[in-house]
Amino acid sequence: MHKLVLIRHGESTWNLENRFTGWTDVDLTPTGVSQAMSAGKLLKAEGYEFDIAYTSVLKRAIHTLWYCLDEMDRTWLPVQKSWRLNERHYGALQGLNKGETAKQYGDKQVLVWRRSYDTPPPALEATDPRCERSDARYAGMNPQDIPLTECLKDTVARVLPFWNDTMAPAIRSGQRVVVAAHGNSIRALVKYLDNISDHDIVELNIPNGIPLVYELDDDLKPIRHYYLGDAEAAARAAAAVASQGKA
Numbered sequence: 001m002h003k004l005v006l007i008r009h010g011e012s013t014w015n016l017e018n019r020f021t022g023w024t025d026v027d028l029t030p031t032g033v034s035q036a037m038s039a040g041k042l043l044k045a046e047g048y049e050f051d052i053a054y055t056s057v058l059k060r061a062i063h064t065l066w067y068c069l070d071e072m073d074r075t076w077l078p079v080q081k082s083w084r085l086n087e088r089h090y091g092a093l094q095g096l097n098k099g100e101t102a103k104q105y106g107d108k109q110v111l112v113w114r115r116s117y118d119t120p121p122p123a124l125e126a127t128d129p130r131c132e133r134s135d136a137r138y139a140g141m142n143p144q145d146i147p148l149t150e151c152l153k154d155t156v157a158r159v160l161p162f163w164n165d166t167m168a169p170a171i172r173s174g175q176r177v178v179v180a181a182h183g184n185s186i187r188a189l190v191k192y193l194d195n196i197s198d199h200d201i202v203e204l205n206i207p208n209g210i211p212l213v214y215e216l217d218d219d220l221k222p223i224r225h226y227y228l229g230d231a232e233a234a235a236r237a238a239a240a241v242a243s244q245g246k247a
């Protein structure tokens, strides 16, 4: 049996301001830092050990991993960063307030933009100053592959090669893996692992900074999954994420 630990980053400044974030590189708030430290304390108390860590190229996830590993005295662990673990690109919504957007377009439309499987938010123009195509961290990529918006289906399509080529082989070889990523890149992975339908994935929300443990069999099929710590607190935190897009 293998154990895979997934952690959504701690609260970010734009989570606090309730803004659509996507690929915008905002940092953790003091609450986010303490959530990341609590995740590390919990993992340490429960005896978790890791051989490798994966994260995105966005600082809210990178810093979550740092604080978490620091609590475990494991900052020396190898860390691999990939844009494929980035948050789902939020297109032209990046920077807008979620509640105000719901007031303008309605809760139903915002739910479609936030949680539907195959309807992307309106795209950014490539000339928009918010567009990431000239960002140095993506210099190695074909600019056309840098999204201008993404639905969850698009996110699944770019997360899966990282799972298949990097994470799954590491887990199969016996490495103990921790991932610090984002609400929707984790939803993409969970959709694939648990084979959740396009319809049911709408209901899935991932809380900040709480380790989500997947127990996997030898074929990497999930046996069960659970949040570490207080399950009811995790459920309440997930419900709070769901309501962020309401007017």
Ligand SMILES: O=C(O)[C@@H](CO)OP(=O)(O)O
Binding pocket: 015, 019, 020, 021, 022, 023, 087, 088, 090, 098, 114, 183, 184, 241, 244, 245
């Ligand atoms: O804004 C975002 O990028 C994500 C995660 O914070 O938000 P949502 O939960 O609305 O998909």
